[in-house]
Amino acid sequence: MSTAAPRPIRFVHQGQIQEVKDLPPTTTVLQWLREQAHCTGTKEGCAEGDCGACTVVLGERHPETGQWQQKTVNACIQFLPTLDGKALLTVEDLKPASSDQLHPCQQAMVDCHGSQCGFCTPGFVMSLWDIYQTHEQPPSRTALADALAGNLCRCTGYRPILDAGQKMFEGPRQPFAPEPWLQQLAALQGQSPDGLQYEGPAQTDSRMRSRFFAPTSLSDLASLRLSMPDARLLAGSTDVGLWVTKQFKALGDIIYLGQVPELRRILTPASVTGQPDALDIGAAVTLEEAWSTLASHIPELRELWLRFASPPVRHAGTLVGNLANGSPIGDSAPILLALDATLVLRAGQFTREMPLPAFYLDYMKNALKPGEFIQSVRVPIFSKDAGEILRAYKISKRRDSDISAVCAGLFIQLEGDTIKQARLAWGGMAATARRASQTEAAMIGQAWTETTLRQAQAALAQDFQPMTDLRASKDYRIKVAANLLERFWLETRPHNPLRADEVQVWPAQTA
Structure with a gap:
C-alpha cells in the first residue's frame, strides 16, 4: 500500500491553485465556496442534490488523452x-473581470426574461454554460429540457429558460480556453502521483480526527481496504452526502474510489476475458457513462437513462454505488437483475464473482465480507437474434428526476411463440430489489398469449407484498406492477405487438 504523507487538498479555482487544510473531510464544496472562498453566487436550496441551485462545473484532464473534460455536479453534496x-468553475468565472459584457448564456437569460426571484438562476446559468461549451450547434428543445432536468425553478417557469438555451447560440461564439487550466492540472498531478491522504481537524469530543484517502491504483485501494475494513467507501457521494447534510452523521475515515483509473473504465465485450458478450463496468464509472453505454447496446434502456435522477447526479454518482447502496427503490438493480448481471468482489489480491441476486440479503444488508469491496459489475449483452427481449419501466409521481414508486426490468427469450426464459425484476415491491420467481415459473414453457399474461399477473400478487409509504400504497403498487406486465405483453406479444408510442402518453425517447 502506498504511504503518502498527509497533505492539503489541492485544486484549481478562479485560475489559481488552492490549498485547503484544517476543514473536516465532509465539508461540502458549497460550504467552502460560500464560507471560505466568499463566492456567494452559488446558492443552497435543498442541500440534497434535487434543486440544482448549487450547480457548478468540474473540469479535469482525461486520464488517457490529457484533454479537457467537464461536467455539472451539485456542490451541496460533493465533499471538498x-x-x-480537479478544477472548479462557478458562476463568478463566466464574466471576465475586465469586461462588463455578460456571457452569452447569461445575456440570453436576461433577454428572454428567464429569471424572476433569481435564486435558481446561477444554477441554471452553469448548466446552460456547460451545454454551450459542449455543443457546437444548438441542441433540440427536448435535449435542452433533458440537460436542465436537474435545475428547479419555482416562479419563472421553464419556457423562457428553454428559450434562453436556444438564443445563447445565436451570437458570435465565446469559446472557453482550457489550456491554462490544463497546465495547472498537470502540475497538480505531477505533485501528487500517490493520491491524497487528508486529515481533518481534531474533534472536540475526543474522537479520532477523520481522514480521507484517495488511492490512485487498484492494488493500493485493495490493501487500504483490507487494513481499514470499517472505513466508509465513497464514490459519487450522491447518497452518502445526504447522510451528512440531512442526517448530520459523522462518517469517520473515508476511502474514495474516484482516483483509481482501473475503476473508471468500461471494458467492451471484446476485451472481457471469458465473457465476450458482457460489459465490465468499474466501480468508479459514473451513472451517466454507464447508462449511456448500456443504452448504446440496448436502446430500450434509453428512456430510463434519461429519467434516472438528473444530469448533475448522474455525472457524480456511480452505477456500482447505486447497486451497493441496496435501496429497494434504486433504479439500477431491477434492470441489472433482469440482465442477469454479476458483481466482481475484491479483497486484497483475490476476487470472486457473485450473481447480483445473491448480493442482497435483506433491507440495506449485503454479502460483502470485511475488507471486501465491489470492483465492477458485469452485464451480459443479450442478442435480439436469439429472440431475447428487454423492457425497462419506471413509475414515479414526477417524470424527471424523481424516485420510483415501482421500477421494472422485464426480460424474456422467445422460441417461436413460447417463452424459453424469463427474468422479471422489480424495485419498490419488497425490502430489496428482486426477481418474481413464481411469476417467471408461470410463464416459462408457455405460449406468450393473453392467457399466460393473466396467469403471470395472478402469480405476481403471490411474489410480492409491498408496503405503503409516501410514494405509493400497497394496493397501488400491486395494481401498477400487474399493469406493467400487461404493457410488456402488448409491446412484445408475437402477433401484432404495439409500438412504444402506442402505449404511453409521452413521446418515445429513441434518439
Missing part, C-alpha cells in the same frame, strides 16, 4: 476532498 486534482 473529491476536488483534489
